[in-house]
Amino acid sequence: MTVKKRVAIVGVGISKFGELWDKSLRDITLEAGMYAIFDSGVAGKDIEAICIGNMSAGRFTGQEHLGALAADMGGLGHIPAYSVEAACASGGAAVRQAYMAIRSGEHDVMLVLGCEKMSDVNQSEAMRTMGVASDWEWEGIFGATFPALYAFIARRHMHEYGTTETHLAQVTVKNHKNAEHNPWAQFQKAVPLDVVMKSGLIADPIRILHSSPISDGAAGLLMCSEEKAKQFTDTPIYIEASTQSSDTLALHDRRDICTMDAAVVSSREALRKAGLTIDNIDVFELHDSFTIGEIVLTEDVGITQKGNGGKLLDEGLTEIGAKYPVNPSGGLKARGHPIGATGVAQIVELVFQLRGDAEKRQVSGAEKAMAVNIGGTGATSIVHILGR
Amino acid sequence: MVGIVGYGVYIPRYRIKTTDIADVWGENGEAVAQGLGVFEKSLPGPDEDVATIATEAARNAVKFGKVDAKHIGAVYVGSESHPYAVKPTGTIVASAIGCSTELTCADLEFACKAGTAGIQTCMGLVQSKMVKIGLAIGADTAQGRPGDALEYSAAAGGAAYLIGEENPVATIERTVSVTSDTPDFWRREGEDFPSHGARFTGEPAYFRHVEDCAKLLFRTTGTSVDDFDYFVFHMPNGKFPVAVGKQLDVPAEKLEDSLVVRQIGNTYSGSAMIGLARVLDVSKPGDRIFVISYGSGAGSDGFTIRVEDEILGHRGEVPTVDDYIQRKVYVSYAIYAKYKHTINM
Amino acid sequence: MAEHGVAQIWRKIPSMYNVIGNHCTTCDTFYFPPRPVCPKCRRKGHLEDHKFKGLGIVHTFSIVRQAPDDFKTQAPYVVAQVQLDEGPRLTTQIVNCEVTDVYIGMRVRVCFRKITEFGHAGLILYGFKFEPTMKVTGHPDR
Structure with missing residues (x-):
């Protein structure tokens, strides 16, 4: 049996949370991702995949297919990118997906994002959308x-x-x-x-x-395998x-x-x-x-x-x-x-x-x-x- | 012999006092209440309509009659406030009370007498052996235009009658009808509220048809007022049935028990049928009941009914008319307007 | 394709109108809402339709004051979990009483109401709500 890899977090980023009238879903998602990447010192070309936690962008903003959106906005090229949904636990699910992908050895460096833009609909629609959880x-x-x-x-x-x-x-x-x-x-x-x-x-x-x-807001993590982590930071945090x-x-x-x-x-x-x-x-x-x-x-x-x-x-x-x-x-x-x-x-x-x-x-x-x-x-x- | 094998009513819990309506329009509430003989009226809750009222009444009728709903072969719902203009209320009721799909069903409309028309239809189907049991319902959530005289009386409620031949709790000895083209009250397609001929709704309409029908019924059955213990007339308000009773020389005490209009208003298709239910609730085996409904447009259906011993074994299972009348909560005119959807949202 | 709500409502009519759930004869467990598979027995389970009596007690409740648009005319209204006599709990509205009179342990029975409608011109969804058991003249328990 092979020894499973430890997974490290080497960069974090977060947007301001709140009613962000002047920012769209893609603005805040990009913001959180860029902060996480800058914080990590990882170069864009080293990111192998993106996983996004999102509950209901389709209902809140009319936009799905967020993986491709994030790869595109970030200029990250042809890497695999997808979103996961588990209602209010969608963000945690995205972290866990990346954790499993890295532990399995499939990817070494991943960008994890979580985002929701909720203020673009009225209260009734927001209530209904939360209700589907x-x-x-x-x-x-x-x-x-x-x-x-x-x-x-x-x-x-x-x-x-x-x-x-x-x-x-x-x-x-x-x-x-x-x-x-x-x-x-x-x-x-x-x-x-x-x-x-x-x-x-x-x-x-x-x-x-x-x-x-x-709220509107987004957060991001740069996650990688333990051996890679040392290349990027002296203070990796381990999952x-x-x-x-x-x-x-x-x-x-x-x-x-x-x-x-x-x-x-x-x-x-x-x-x-x-x-x-x-x-x-x-x-x-x-x-x-x-x-x-x-x-x-x-x-x-x-x-x-x-x-x-x-x-x-x-x-x-x-x-x-x-x-x-x-x-x-x-x-x-x-x-x-x-x-x-x-x-x-x-x-x-x-x-x-x-x-x-x-x-x-x-x-x-x-x-x-x-x-x-x-x-x-x-x-x-x-x-x-x-x-x- | 054909008769009523089960019956049940439903009256929503909400009431508004005549005085509270009068206050809105600057009228003398006490005088209006005395004049109309309507002191308070029922109104539907925000989640109630003819389908829900009819279903509750029908469930009571099935439970009272101790019948298997699968034996019901016909469902007729008479109303002038069906929730759908097209899509029969009866389909919803039949499904909700657990009927088989092997039945005939239609919605009826004849102003306030569509429910009694349903009883007659069921009688015909039962006596011709086309169905074993027929269900006839009269139910309404009547609309009165805000500020119109009808607003004081237009109420919500319904009654359901199971018509069959096996062990009826009351037999229907005879039924007759009169019908003419008399435009006393109408509602055009797409209109929210009915229109009416004001005082024309009295003499040439209600009184002429009810009296003609009563006389026809006496004549065809060879009976007189003395042969009956109870009288039930359609109750557009508290005044008309009392007046027609006087004209027919009906002693006041024989009419009194049916006059539910004073506490719940005019439940339209439910009116005479709830009045009859009130009498059935209190009558003794052997009592004979004389019923005349009235529907604008116009026509009357008359019935002579005899209460059977069977009724004694059925009481105490479902709420009586009085149980429903006593279960009430008063609402303000503002809440009334909200529940009746006369506030635009 | 079907008009909004139509097929969705139609396929739920037996459960919504008459509280028909199911019963697993393998483990003798009652389910409402009905389940496609007995979660205890899975492939060994055998589910049969079961019509619940429609009697139960209030397990917990809330008075909704901030209501969705289609419930605004009803607000404030009570939603509750009702524990049916046969065992399962369901989520429903409690009607025909003051919102402040509902309590945990309150005895309730099923009634038939309008649940919601798909707009003014759309389909009306009817179904079960619960109400306090009411006085019945002549009933031996009263």
Whole structure:
């Protein structure tokens, strides 16, 4: 049996996240890709393939076939290029595709992109498009919006474990505070607890400020095999594990709607593959498209036990400087959530953290990091563990 | 003998008070309510229409009758507010109550009497042995132009009757009809709201047809008012059926139980049929019921009905007319306008 | 090709109108929505159509206030997961009650409503929603 190659990240790039009125999908995707390439020191001619995470450019912008688009815009010639889709986990899926391609030896150097341009459609169309990440025929069509499905989880979590509206709001407050120091974040400002708790209800008990925004944005990674990495950088970050799990498409078919079984399985498997325990992880990026998502994931990855996610917040254990810092970037809530870009942006943040480049939001001495990227209401979970 | 083997009604939960409508148009609500004899009316929820109302009523009828929906051989839905101009409501109802595909079906329209026309059609099919059980439904989500007098009474509701020969809960002894070309009320294709002849809808239209039909029915059956325990007349408002009762010398107490119009308004094709259901809910075996429907345009169908012992074994399974009348929530005129889609969105 | 929604709606009519799902006779599990393959038994499974009684309890719910365009006249409205007596959960609207009166554990039964329509001139999708069980005069349980 041949020894499988380790995979390194040697360059990262990210566009500003937000409502980018003056930029198109191709502008932001190119921007993130160019930054990643420049950051890596890799020459364009050395890139062997492109993989793009994108959920629904066809609906949001009318454009599909993004692989060819990216190769063309970047002037990267005839290399293979394609996009992958796993709803909100599309970005994570793209990272994992490249990881597998490099580990298999098929490619040595790959560009990974994640992008979404969501602001070119009206709110109703955006809601509908996000709704297709659920089981459209049996959930969305009945008027169960995406926030309503996460509200199902929140309501049940509150019912079973005594989680409160304050807990839902505490995630927002923490992540906005972290995003204050993230120059790429959509909301670089803190928001007080009482403002969150009085913000408009969109799908009880979920309020507008418990929800990630509609965003435009793109992120990129330059990934390569371990032996190549040394040519490009002195500070490669290694992917110590990449795992992915699935669950029922519809939330109503889950064993327990308060647990994302796919996240439990994929995070345990990732830790096992990396030879680590949860306490070895210094910094986390967890998928907080709605703040209840972060609460559930802190339980499901094993930071705390089931039902204890609210208490974890009360104790401040997920803040920067505490034992389990979660979402130093601001998370999906404050950094923004351009759907296909999110999974890649999580990795970009963790590379900053492990390189020690995260400035005022730096988790000091971070050596190991975990990203959890969720698709739909938990039907897909993609976990990456990084180390320096 | 042919008769009713099951019946059921459905009345939406929403009500608006006559006074709340009158306030919008600067009229004296108390006076309007007293004058019309309509104090509140039902309206459909935003997700209700004739297909849903007819289906709910039909499901109740099937459950009440304890019949297998696969034995229904004909479905007729009478309404002037079918959700589709072309595409029969009956197809939706038949599918939703679990009928076999081996049945005949058509939508009927005869203003407020299309439902009773359906009963007659089913009687013919049953008595000629063409079908075992026929389903006749009268249901409407009636439209009244904002500000028009009809707005005070045009309501939503429906009733479904299963017509068959095996163990009827009430037998239909006789039916007669009168029909003439009398333009008291109409709606042209493509128009949102009906037009009407105002006071012309009274004497030459409602009263002449209902009275002629009643007299014809007395004459052909050799009966008189004294032979009946209950009377049901179509209820365009609370005033007309009472007035026609007086003219026919019907004692007020024999009419009282059918006058659902006071609490739910005129449910058009559902009106006389819900009135009859209200009487069937409270009658005793052996009671005889005299029913005259009325549809503008114009015509009346008359029925003499006898309540059978069988009815006692069927009650208590589905909500009664009173159960539906009592299940209500009031809405403002603004919500009413939103639900009735008179706000352009 | 078919006009928007037409075939999509048509093939779902039995399930949408009458809560017809399926039952795997190999493992005795009920499924709603119906599944093409029993996920427990896979090729060893044997699925038969099953009409659910249409009774259940509210497992969880939300009041939707920011509604898609085709649901705006209904907002605020309640969507819920209803656990059917036979076991499976489904997603549906709860109607015929105040939005603030819905609670986890509430007893509900199926009713027939308009779900959505494909524009003013388009097809209307009818189907199941759930409502609180209502008073029935003369019923022995009441």
